[in-house]
Amino acid sequence: MTQTGIPNLKQKPFGGCYSVYDKDLCLVRDESIRSYKHSTTNISTEKYKFFELYKNWMFSSHPKISGVDKYNFACFTNGTTESFSQYYLRYRENRRLRLARGEYFYHQMMKVFYYPNHQFAWLDDDEIREGDFVLISVPFGDTGNVPDFLEHMLCECDSKGVPVMLDLAYINLAVDLSIDLSHPCIEYVVSSLSKVFPVEHFRIGIRLQKTMHEDQIYVINEDLHDYINFLSIKVGCDMMNHFSADWLYNTYKPKQLEFCSRLNLTPSSCVTLGIDTQNLYSEYSRGGAVNRLCFSRVWDGRMLET
Helix, strand or coil, X not given: CCCCXXXXXXXXXXXXXXXXXXXXXXXXXXXXXXXCCCCCCCHHHHHHHXXXXXXXXXXXXXXXXXXXXXXXXXXXXXXXXXXXXXXHHHHCCCCEEEECCCCCHHHHHHHHHHCCHHHEEECCCCCCCCCEEEEEEXXXXXXXXXXXXXXXXXXXXXXXXXXXXXECCCHXXXXXXXXXXXXXXXXXXXXXXXXXXXXXXXXXXXXXXXCCCCCHHHHHHCCCCCCCXXXXXXXXXXXXXXXXXXXXXXXXXXXXXXXXXXXXXXXXXXXXXXXXXXXXXXXXXXXXXXXXXXXXXHHCCCCCCC
């Protein structure tokens, strides 16, 4: 059990949330690494190609996600975690943190280590108030689905001036999601490729904003500075150019349905996840109302089912 109160499930076959080490994905990844030749020419050009490709690719299998056109500022980030850190730095001193139960363990660590009770409340324990700030994963980390309360919460945040960061790290495990990104309260939209491709050690992330707020991430992304990982940018571009945003979903959806049927689980919107609503697998609880199982490492042979 970690200090967050969430058990460490990495040694369990369905614990954590991992990409699938599919052989076709791994072949393209490894060839991309072999073909990389570091160059200091046109670095900024490659960076902007990455931004355009990622933004278009990420939303291409979600025609019902609206408001994407409002996000004209982008940064390369080390996964999503670097963006989280800057968000906490920006609002930690004078706002109350709001999270949903079952959220990504990093945020629950932040809650435990840095936010006393008067600076924190679970989203279902209190209404949205002026002086709050919200961070939520969409699809939600505990279910892989868009939270039912998301649109109402965003409207509340609009009316009360509460900033929101949306973590879209799971977005390309799913298709055809409906999210309105045009809400004024949404300060940041962040994502990474670590769940959809076997590239977690390359830390390939993006942060999108409607307006620029200068911080350390913007500084290291500035032209002529470009203190960012260009091997990771190349690997990310090669993966996105070779595989459509719905490739993993379409490839593994039959396998998800098979596993969910056999294990008495409800299929998540995210293709690598199954949701236990009957408390049959209580050891996979992450603090929310259901238990989440990830099939990836069993599918690719890194873990045995039992």
